Amino acid sequence: MENGIFNQLLDAFMNYKGIGYVSLQYRNAQKELSKCLYNVGAKLENAKKRDIKTLTEGIAYVHSELYTKADWDMALTESMKSLVSPDKVRSDGQINAYAVVNKSNGSVRVNYETLEIYLFAKQEDKVVLEKGEYPVVNSRAKTIAKNVIKKSLMSAKFRTLIIRNMVGTVKINSQVINIDGVDRIEDVLEIVEA
Numbered sequence: 001m002e003n004g005i006f007n008q009l010l011d012a013f014m015n016y017k018g019i020g021y022v023s024l025q026y027r028n029a030q031k032e033l034s035k036c037l038y039n040v041g042a043k044l045e046n047a048k049k050r051d052i053k054t055l056t057e058g059i060a061y062v063h064s065e066l067y068t069k070a071d072w073d074m075a076l077t078e079s080m081k082s083l084v085s086p087d088k089v090r091s092d093g094q095i096n097a098y099a100v101v102n103k104s105n106g107s108v109r110v111n112y113e114t115l116e117i118y119l120f121a122k123q124e125d126k127v128v129l130e131k132g133e134y135p136v137v138n139s140r141a142k143t144i145a146k147n148v149i150k151k152s153l154m155s156a157k158f159r160t161l162i163i164r165n166m167v168g169t170v171k172i173n174s175q176v177i178n179i180d181g182v183d184r185i186e187d188v189l190e191i192v193e194a
Helices: 003-015 044-057 069-084 088-097 141-150 182-187
Strands: 021-027 033-039 098-100 108-111 117-130 158-164 169-173 176-180 190-193
Touching (some): 021 117, 069 141
Antiparallel strands (some): 108 117
16 A cells, blocks of 8 residues: 555544544455445444344245245344344454554454454445446345345444555545545555454
């Protein structure tokens, strides 16, 4: 990542307290070019509390030929379990690998080893500019049911993005940081969902 852009982005997150959103244009591993708006002020804990309430109250069964009611019920149970008691080893590994830049909610981190910026935020909007090439996946019935259930959960909208090969400039517009890549749109941003 170009050092000047890296410093601009860190400066924006550290010095502009009103920033709540980041707008990114990027090409993912499947060659899809998208423009997304992420809410870096959203708190995962609040989303999890709402999701636990939603799952406790129950999500109505959505009939499909791809899974049974038993698959649906098992998917609901496992979704609740993953929210109530997440993997502790994985959580500790996340804490020890990064320096937190945005102390208020931990949404911006820098990896100690690679010095890459990790952005943890809630995806608010996505506009696909060019479609990608996605392989056909043969998921199990329970997994398909979980994916349907996830559409009802707020925590499923959170993403961890690794920002690499950044070009353009960082602009602050009210409460939105725009990372602009107009100069080299084919290499705008390489973002990997971690």
